[in-house]
Amino acid sequence: xxxxxxxxxxxxxxxxxxxxxxxxxxxxxxxxxxxxxxxxxxxxxxxxxxxxxxxxxxxxxxxxxxxxxxxxxxxxxxxxxxxxxxxxxxxxxxxxxxxxxxxxxxxxxxxxxxxxxxxxxxxxxxxxxxxxxxxxxxxxxxxxxxxxxxxxxxxxxxxxxxxxxxxxxxxxxxxxxxxxxxxxxxxxxxxxxxxxxxxxxxxxxxxxxxxxxxxxxxxxxxxxxxxxxxxxxxxxxxxxxxxxxxxxxxxxxxxxxxxxxxxxxxxxxxxxxxxxxxxxxxxxxxxxxxxxxxxxxxxxxxxxxxxxxxxxxxxxxxxxxxxxxxxxxxxxxxxxxxxxxxxxxxxxxxxxxxxxxxxxxxxxxxxxxxxxxxxxxxxxxxxxxxxxxxxxxxxxxxxxxxxxxxxxxxxxxxxxxxxxxxxxxxxxxxxxxxxxxx
Amino acid sequence: xxxxxxxxxxxxxxxxxxxxxxxxxxxxxxxxxxxxxxxxxxxxxxxxxxxxxxxxxxxxxxxxxxxxxxxxxxxxxxxxxxxxxxxxxxxxxxxxxxxxxxxxxxxxxxxxxxxxxxxxxxxxxxxxxxxxxxxxxxxxxxxxxxxxxxxxxxxxxxxxxxxxxxxxxxxxxxxxxxxxxxxxxxxxxxxxxxxxxxxxxxxxxxxxxxxxxxxxxxxxxxxxxxxxxxxxxxxxxxxxxxxxxxxxxxxxxxxxxxxxxxxxxxxxxxxxxxxxxxxxxxxxxxxxxxxxxxxxxxxxxxx
Numbered sequence: 026x027x028x029x030x031x032x033x034x035x036x037x038x039x040x041x042x043x044x045x046x047x048x049x050x051x052x053x054x055x056x057x058x059x060x061x062x063x064x065x066x067x068x069x070x071x072x073x074x075x076x077x078x079x080x081x082x083x084x085x086x087x088x089x090x091x092x093x094x095x096x097x098x099x100x101x102x103x104x105x106x107x108x109x110x111x112x113x114x115x116x117x118x119x120x121x122x123x124x125x126x127x128x129x130x131x132x133x134x135x136x137x138x139x140x141x142x143x144x145x146x147x148x149x150x151x152x153x154x155x156x157x158x159x160x161x162x163x164x165x166x167x168x169x170x171x172x173x174x175x176x177x178x179x180x181x182x183x184x185x186x187x188x189x190x191x192x193x194x195x196x197x198x199x200x201x202x203x204x205x206x207x208x209x210x211x212x213x214x215x216x217x218x219x220x221x222x223x224x225x226x227x228x229x230x231x232x233x234x235x236x237x238x239x240x241x242x243x244x245x246x247x248x249x250x251x252x253x254x255x256x257x258x259x260x261x262x263x264x265x266x267x268x269x270x271x272x273x274x275x276x277x278x279x280x281x282x283x284x285x286x287x288x289x290x291x292x293x294x295x296x297x298x299x300x301x302x303x304x305x306x307x308x309x310x311x312x313x314x315x316x317x318x319x320x321x322x323x324x325x326x327x328x329x330x331x332x333x334x335x336x337x338x339x340x341x342x343x344x345x346x347x348x349x350x351x352x353x354x355x356x357x358x359x360x361x362x363x364x365x366x367x368x369x370x371x372x373x374x375x376x377x378x379x380x381x382x383x384x385x386x387x388x389x390x391x392x393x394x395x396x397x398x399x400x401x402x403x404x405x406x407x408x409x410x411x412x413x414x415x416x417x418x419x420x421x422x423x424x425x426x427x428x429x430x431x432x433x434x435x436x437x438x439x440x441x442x443x444x445x446x447x448x449x450x451x452x453x454x455x456x457x458x459x460x461x462x463x
Numbered sequence: 464x465x466x467x468x469x470x471x472x473x474x475x476x477x478x479x480x481x482x483x484x485x486x487x488x489x490x491x492x493x494x495x496x497x498x499x500x501x502x503x504x505x506x507x508x509x510x511x512x513x514x515x516x517x518x519x520x521x522x523x524x525x526x527x528x529x530x531x532x533x534x535x536x537x538x539x540x541x542x543x544x545x546x547x548x549x550x551x552x553x554x555x556x557x558x559x560x561x562x563x564x565x566x567x568x569x570x571x572x573x574x575x576x577x578x579x580x581x582x583x584x585x586x587x588x589x590x591x592x593x594x595x596x597x598x599x600x601x602x603x604x605x606x607x608x609x610x611x612x613x614x615x616x617x618x619x620x621x622x623x624x625x626x627x628x629x630x631x632x633x634x635x636x637x638x639x640x641x642x643x644x645x646x647x648x649x650x651x652x653x654x655x656x657x658x659x660x661x662x663x664x665x666x667x668x669x670x671x672x673x674x675x676x677x678x679x680x681x682x683x684x685x686x687x688x689x690x691x692x693x694x695x696x697x698x699x700x701x702x703x704x705x706x707x708x709x710x711x712x713x714x715x716x717x718x719x720x721x722x723x724x725x726x727x728x729x730x731x732x733x734x735x736x737x738x739x740x741x742x743x744x745x746x747x748x749x750x751x752x753x754x755x756x757x758x759x760x761x762x763x764x765x766x
Contacts, residue, residue: 027565028563031559031562031563035548039548039550039551269546272546273545274548275546276542277540277545277546277547277602277605279513280513280515280538280539280540280542281564
C-alpha cells in the first residue's frame with residue numbers, strides 16, 4: 026500500500042501543479058458562466074439597421090393591423106427604456122399589390138431584391154386566412170428570407186395576424202367580452218411534488234411546486250460534472266500509460282513495484298485529482314446557490330452518492346484505460362482505442378433526458394442498474410425530485426462495486442502482460458489472451 | 464555465499480527460446496560481467512532476476528531464497544533503455560525512486576551522489592533539460608540511491624564519453640567496496656576485462672563462458688600474438704600458420720594455428736620489416752567473444 030500511495034502522490038502532484046490544471050479549473054466555470062453572461066449581454070445586441078419587409082396581402086384584411094402594430098413597435102419597443110438608445114431594428118413594411126397573373130415571377134423578383142440587400146424579407150398572406158377552406162391552400166402565411174428559420178421578424182408576424190383574425194371571428198359570432206375571455210382562458214397543469222409527513226413534528230407538509238431547476242438543471246449539472254471529471258481524470262490514463270511504456274519508465278518502475286501496484290497507484294492518483302476538482306466545484310455551486318437564495322434546490326441527500334459513484338466510476342474506467350494503454354505501442358494504437366473505450370461513459374449521456382423525464386420507468390430502472398451506466402444514470406434518478414425505491418441505489422452500488430472489482434482484476438492481468446510486451450497490437454483477441462493468461 | 468543463483472532457468476517467447484537451461488552463481492561482493500551478442504538473452508536473464516519476467520522453468524534465488532511475485536527493495540536495476548519522468552525535477556525524481564525503494568537518509572544520499580557525479584548544479588532542473596549522458600548518470604543515481612545489496616546494470620556505459628564512463632566505473636568500484644554485488648552487461652570488452660571479477664557469456668540463450676578472466680583465457684592457451692610493425696597488417700601477408708588476423712590499425716592481433724611456432728613467425732617478419740612490438744599472449748576477451756559469437760566470419764582468416 027505504501028508504494029501505491031507513493032505512485033498516487035506523484036501522479037496527483039504532477040497533475041495538480043501543472044499550469045494547465047489550474048487554468049482549466051478556473052477557466053471552466055468562468056467560461057461556462059461567461060458563456061451564459063455573454064449570451065445574456067449579447068442576446069439584445071443585434072443589428073439595429075431598419076429592416077424593410079414587403080408584404081403581399083391576398084386577404085385584404087390585415088394591412089391596417091400590421092401597419093398599426095409595426096408603428097407601435099417602432100415607436101415604443103425598439104429603444105432602451107433607460108437610455109433611450111435604439112437597441113432593435115425598426116420594421117418598415119411595404120405593402121405591394123399581389124400579382125395574380127404571374128405570382129411566381131413576383132416571388133422571384135422579390136427574392137432577387139432580398140438577395141441584392143434591398144429587402145430583408147417578404148411575407149405572403151393567403152386570401153382565406155379568416156375562413157380557411159377545406160384544403161387550407163390559401164390559409165397560409167409564408168415568410169421568405171435568406172435565413173427564415175432563425176429570423177425574429179418571422180415570429181413577430183405571427184401574433185398580430187392571428188390576434189386580428191381571431192378578433193374578426195369573435196366579432197362575427199357576437200360574443201361578449203366575458204365569453205371571449207372564458208373561451209381563451211388556457212389552464213396550465215401545475216407540477217407538484219408529494220404531500221409528506223414531517224418525521225420530527227408529525228405535521229403534514231403540503232406538496233411543493235416542482236420547478237425546472239430542480240427537475241432538470243440539478244440532475245443535468247451533476248451528471249455532466251461526473252462525466253467531465255471521469256473524462257479529465259480516468260481517460261488520460263490510456264495515453265499516460267502508453268507513454269510510460271514507450272519511454273521505458275514502466276520498466277524502471279517495475280523493478281521496484283508490481284504492475285498491480287503501478288496501476289492502482291495511477292488510478293488512486295486519478296481519484297484524488299477528480300475528488301479535488303469535484304470538491305471545488307460542488308462547494309462553489311453550493312455557496313453560489315445559497316448566495317442567490319436557492320438553498321432549497323441543493324440536493325444534499327444526493328451528494329454522498331455523487332462522490333461514491335464518482336470514485337467507483339473513476340476506478341472502473343481508469344482500470345480499463347490503464348489496461349488498454351499498457352497494450353498500446355504507439356499513439357495510433359491509443360487513438361484507435363480511445364473512442365470505443367469511452368463508450369461506457371458516453372452512452373448514458375444519450376439516455377439522460379428520457380431517464381430524467383420518467384425516472385421510475387422500467388427502462389430507467391434497468392439501465393441504471395447496468396453497472397457501467399449505474400454511476401451516471403442512478404445519480405440522474407436520485408437527483409430528480411421523484412422518489413425512487415430505496416433499495417435501487419444500494420443494488421446499483423453493489424453491482425458497481427462487483428463490476429469495479431472485476432474491471433480491476435481483468436485490467437490488472439492485461440496490464441501486467443501488456444506493459445512489457447512490445448510490438449503486439451492491442452487487438453481484442455490479444456487483450457482476451459492477456460486477461461486469461463495473466 | 465552466492466547472492467544470486469540461477470538453476471536451469473529457461474524462458475521462451477513463442478517458438479523462440481530466449482534463455483535455455485541457464486545455471487549461474489554470483490558470489491557476494493563481486494563484479495560480474497554479462498557479455499554476449501545482441502539478442503543472446505542477456506536482458507531477458509536480467510529481467511528474470513528482477514522478477515519483471517518469470518522463467519518458464521527453473522529457479523532463481525536472490526539472497527539465498529526465491530523472491531517470486533515480490534519486488535526487490537535491496538536490488539538496484541538500471542535497464543538497457545533509460546526511462547525517467549521528463550517533467551520532474553532531478554531532486555524530485557531521485558526522491559521518488561528512493562522512497563519507492565524504501566531508502567534511508569534519502570536527502571543526504573541524493574546530495575552525495577549528485578555531487579559525486581557532478582550533477583549538483585542540475586538539482587532543481589527538469590529531467591528533460593539534461594543531456595543524454597547526464598540523464599544516464601541520473602538514472603544510475605536512481606538505481607543506487609537506497610544502497611542496494613545487489614546492483615544490476617544493463618549496458619551502463621553505452622553512450623557515455625570516456626570521462627563519464629570513468630566516473631561511473633569509479634562509482635561502481637566504490638559500491639563494491641561498500642559491500643554491494645554488481646552485475647552489468649556490456650559490449651565493451653575492455654571495460655569488462657578491467658573491472659569484472661567474473662565474466663559470464665551467453666550466446667543463443669545458452670551459457671558459453673563463466674568464470675574469472677584468467678580461467679577463461681586459460682581455456683584458450685597462449686595462441687595469440689600482438690604485433691606492431693612498420694608495414695602494419697601488410698607484413699603478415701604470406702606468413703604461414705596464422706588462423707586469423709584482427710587488424711586494429713596500429714596493432715594486429717594474430718591467432719595462431721596449433722602447429723605454429725611464434726619464433727619462426729618473428730623471424731619471417733623481421734626479414735620483411737622492422738618489428739616494433741611482438742608479444743606472445745593469451746587471447747583477449749574481445750577475441751574470445753569473436754571466436755564464440757562469429758566463428759563463421761572468414762574474411763580475415765589466413766589459414
